[in-house]
Amino acid sequence: MDEFMLTAIFLGTLFFLLGSGIWIGLALLGVAFVGMELFTSRPVGDAMFTTIWSASSSWSLTALPLFIWMGEILFRTRLSEDMFRGLAPWMAPLPGRLLHTNVVGCTIFAAVSGSSAATLTTVGKMSIPELKKRGYPEFMIFGTLVGSSTLGLMIPPSLTLIVYGVTINESISKLFMAGVLPGLVLASLFMAYIAGWSFLRRHEVPTAEPKMTMLQRLYNSRFLIPVILLIALVIGTIYTGIATATESAAFGVIGALVLAATQGSLTKEALKESLLGATRTSCMIALILAGAAFLALAMGFTGLPSTVAEYIAGLQLSPLTLIFALMCFYIIIGMFLDGISSVVLTMAVVEPMVRQAGIDLLWFGIFIVVVVEMAQITPPIGFNLFVMQGMTKKPIGYIAKTAFPMFLLMVLMVGILVLFPELATFLPENMRQTPG
Template sequence: MIEDPLLLSAALVAVMFALLLSGLWIGFSLFATGVIGMLLHKTNLPPTISVWDRIGDLMANSAWNSLNSWALSALPLFVLMGEILYRTAISKKLMSGLAPWLSFIPGRLLHVNVVACSLFAAISGSSAATTATVGKITYRELAARGYDKGLALGSLAGAGTLGFLIPPSLIMIIYGVLADTSIGQLFIAGIVPGLMIALCFSGWIVFRVLLNPSLTPRYRESYTAADRMAAVRDILPVVALILLVLGGIYAGLTTPTEAAALGVLGALCVAAWFRELNWKNLSEAFLAAVKTSTMICFIIAGAAFLSQVVGFIGVARALSSFIAGLELSPYALILVIAIMYAILGMMLDGISMVVMTLPIVLPIVVQAGFDPLWFGIFAVIMVELSQITPPVGFSIFVLQHISGHEPPFILRQSFPFFVLLLVVAAVLTVFPQIVHFLPDQMIR
């Protein structure tokens, strides 16, 4: 038995990472860590109640309370919407529709990566899906036209992370449920930071190309006004779907769950518009959505159980008191948390990072004077960083499959975009009103 809460918390962290490194599923690892924490803690229970009875009660209550949420029903719907769109020609249409409008900017079609990822992120909610869907088309096309492969891969790796920040976002839904924060406000709050990051990425591309024009082909594609107007038809279905999903939330006409249902309907219409609505695509989309949603819900249930155990045995309270005793300034606290997320991002996926750390981190952050809505956006950006950090950067593996380049090369090319994400996170920390601007407008 371990009586010291800080020593117990260290033991739980060691147990958790040992289980994760053993290859055990993340959900099982979270449940097992919670059980071991209860067994290691010296608990004074009545003689009629065993520790296993208490473990069973906590496990049942936490699983039910965490998953019995109407807001969480938006999650499988947004997953399904993204899976349907993933199986359409939407990325090809985005490439052909955006090219005439971006050809006059320094960097030309390299900006298609950023804009296409931003648009697809607004209808998929997944970083991996955004990177894979857009990258399959744009990378090969850019390489064939003579654009620098390194900058093309780096911009894809960076822009692909926007799938978590630009709403609808699966991470935001999970955060909203666990932190008891409005998912609609989280969606709206992510728009301005998402656009800031996209502009920073495009700005970096412009800067690199102005310094080294050889990164783009010598010949310049020429488009007429008629070509640009014709290209609008390829972009229109995507814009319409974005307005359908986010417009209702912003106007206060729909909840995120209702918007997700409309998004699935809209995705079916887009698939029909592209003439790719068939039984094969639909069955694959439904099966993939069930697998993904089940995996996420299992992780949420495990994290909720671990959260209750952490509270029951006093670890959260002890850690809060310990950090408060360090008398860190609010900015120093955020820096420590950012470093923690950067380290975790080297070993865990984004969803696991949020659900594992939130029960402990959020009370400390709120106690330091930060708003849960702002911290939700900050946490999402930290998760974005994990997508392009070794060795578990999912976007890196996706791009390795698409391009055939080894991870070290892709990591070098994506490093400037990693730095830009850090810069935006720092700006949002110093000026949190940027995050609150649109949600405040919505309330008014």
């Protein structure tokens, strides 16, 4: 059977199962089951159970539910309110004024969450009413918030980077460090967009906040101390080599529990809800990973990934052309799948191509995160768009329009990564290795 027919069978089965409305993880298992039955003589049940166990028992995967639980705990604290009170005095003098609290707030929360949806919800529930009350235009409030919340996918701890690292068997700690500088650069681009808007649309910028002395600003900054300590605990232990990513996740959970307890928000009900929320999200991602691992095995038996990789290698595309083609590819599939599903579904085919082209896999992980971030804010299945719609009750088309400038900045970020790959590779190459 030729490769075209194999591809048609796989894609046809996949789209049929996804269109039927069943869970993505089960759809991937179904496609793999059909592939194994049609193209191999190996017992399908034995192969499926062995593969699912191997995919689910990875030690690196332990960090995933821990970081998710940490985000769920923090979501139920006064973290967003404290961040706004601590950041506002420092952001007010900047061009664009308090809109910068959206970007900086999302950057800070991303460093203790790992989820763009949690970042958007936590920062948005405080900043939207506060910025509206002060007269900032909705278009800028929504756009900067939806775009900046995607930083939760890049700045460590990032759930997408954990999934990518497990899928290609790469160091999670190194991937986390690779995301720090690009994440800060992307946040700077978002802030530059706000500053540019303030110069071009001066009439839309609200009146300045009452001036505060340096002593007053420093006094208000006390609200930022808990979250800064938590960031230092999570990222600092990884960078200095004191802990692995999984161990730092455990430190993060303890820190989040302490923070919630000191704020008085660690009630029995809140703890129960955080555990249930973390369990639901972790199980969903684990099922997707198991399905993708079984699908990768089935495709490996057919020889489809290697055939596709050889075909693309035969085209003799330059690494730059390949990166551009993959960016377009991920933007398109990201319109229909969430980020984690996009990564695990395509790695079996994409990884051999990337290795063949000699592209650094750490760098490629950051590239993947940037294009997956784009998918979070592109219709029709842009997850962050739906979260924002649920918070504001605005039409999805309007929210997508507000996020479009942020999408263009992410495209620019891909160009910056291509021109300056050291942004992603410098910290991993210079970090201390964790013993053992």
